Amino acid sequence: MEKLYWQEELETLSADGLRAFEAPLLKQQISYLYSQSDFYRDMLDQAHVNPNDITCHEALEQLPLTDKKDYAQAQLENALIGRHQCAPIENIVRLVGTGGTSGKPMRIGWTRQDVHAYNEMGARALWTLGCRPGDLVLNCFNYSVYAGGVMDHMAFEHLGASVLAYGIGKSQALLEMFADLPGPKCLYSTPSYAVRLANIAEDAGIAPASLNIKKGFFSGEAGLQVPGYRQKIENTWGMSSHDLYGMAELGCQSAECKHQSGMHFCGQGYVIAELMDPDTGAVKKMQDGEKGELVYTSIRREASPLLRLRSHDFVEVQTSPCACGRTGFRFQTLGRSDDMFVVKGVNIFPTAIQDILYDLQPKLTGEYQVALDYAPPFDYAPRLIAEVAHSTHSAQYNELIKQTEDLVKRKAALTVKVELAAQGSIASEHKTKRVLRNY
Ligand SMILES: [Zn+2]
The missing domain is CATH 3.40.50.12780 (ANL, N-terminal domain)
Known part of the structure; x- marks a missing residue:
């Protein structure tokens, strides 16, 4: 043998x-x-x-x-x-x-x-x-x-x-x-x-x-x-x-x-x-x-x-x-x-993203979801859907998107595509699903 x-x-x-x-x-x-x-x-x-x-x-x-x-x-x-x-x-x-x-x-x-x-x-x-x-x-x-x-x-x-x-x-x-x-x-x-x-x-x-x-x-x-x-x-x-x-x-x-x-x-x-x-x-x-x-x-x-x-x-x-x-x-x-997912060998926890979004209050509400649209391995940029506050003027959206992407990249070493969602559209009364696996 x-x-x-x-x-x-x-x-x-x-x-x-x-x-x-x-x-x-x-x-x-x-x-x-x-x-x-x-x-x-x-x-x-x-x-x-x-x-x-x-x-x-x-x-x-x-x-x-x-x-x-x-x-x-x-x-x-x-x-x-x-x-x-x-x-x-x-x-x-x-x-x-x-x-x-x-x-x-x-x-x-x-x-x-x-x-x-x-x-x-x-x-x-x-x-x-x-x-x-x-x-x-x-x-x-x-x-x-x-x-x-x-x-x-x-x-x-x-x-x-x-x-x-x-x-x-x-x-x-x-x-x-x-x-x-x-x-x-x-x-x-x-x-x-x-x-x-x-x-x-x-x-x-x-x-x-x-x-x-x-x-x-x-x-x-x-x-x-x-x-x-x-x-x-x-x-x-x-x-x-x-x-x-x-x-x-x-x-x-x-x-x-x-x-x-x-x-x-x-x-x-x-x-x-x-x-x-x-x-x-x-x-x-x-x-x-x-x-x-x-x-x-x-x-x-x-x-x-x-x-x-x-x-x-x-x-x-x-x-x-x-x-x-x-x-x-x-x-x-x-x-x-x-809910943890692995991007390029590094573990990403949704809560880590949440922490980062809190830094952008009050422009963002801090509510969010990560959308994984294709099956693993996750070698692409996931979508990060973040709630934008009612008080944030739409003229600021583009800058806010870029700011969020940069911050997530810098703090979590993760590249995401940010999409803004209206305030109140994400959080549910029950446990909010943070990671959407759309595959
Ligand atoms: Zn064997």
Whole structure:
């Protein structure tokens, strides 16, 4: 059988064997959280849970679920990372940001051990999707703040790939670099960037397939699951395409193997995943065809541990064996169970847009909707429909539209097309739908 990975055998353990391996780590982690942070101590006390009672996976169900907004709130209340910070600053060697609910990036800290864990899970996922030592990878994710840059770069290095830190933008120079580099190459980017880069190449009279990019490793968007989209990328570039899944809070921890039978969860020994009914919060059994939301608990994390974090990814799982030999569960993402949407690898929360619109009061009312008119990936400018106040004279509309577009671009790094709507036309008495998915 093909080698699955080079350091650990966790990927082929039986379900019972894995649970036996993880249970002591879980117990140790819960005791650690309780002793190191007010945030978790309060949470367990309020749930009347003794940390010593969390000795197996099932016991996790006694604990409350957490959401990104809980961690964002905890960050507002305290210094660097938040009340859930469990390691002292002296031990934190890296910080990254993730799209936050407040419109500011949420900070995540990493100790040396956390970085090692990220690298291990990342390398395992990258090996699963077909990356090997000897691959020359150009990383075209943003090296500023977000995890796709430095964090994923280090995971490629950990695996033994040759990785070049390219970053974002400068697409013309990137094409020249691809042309200069001898031999086969790999691209690491969002799938929508592969499409955009192909357009730029074709406009410049360069056939994408002539650049000898043989493997595309894609993350940050669900694009590869869109029928026809994957085929288009593969045909245009003459490459094989490989899907990677991760969350900045946890790392890139799932990937497709060559059998393309769903995403293999690769977090064994570092992260416990539960499947949950998003409406009732009840835990569901991981079995073939079962659907639910993935919930994650880190079990060997020091700086920014996560306890039963709701991913809001609604998936269908498979547990039957895959031909590759990996025994963990696999999943297909069916959609998001909340309103967050991902543009070019960056999470956008409607509430972040709301914050920005409040800056433009009293000309705007602050009521708004985002219209996504075409299926993911969202590589186009969504429409932002904003309510204009009765008192604003129509002669000011054009300037107001431009001002709003500029502000959203500057503060949320999001390009939108603003349309004004009459005051009172958006907000409903019930919960106002903020994101319209018109596809
Ligand atoms: Zn497989």
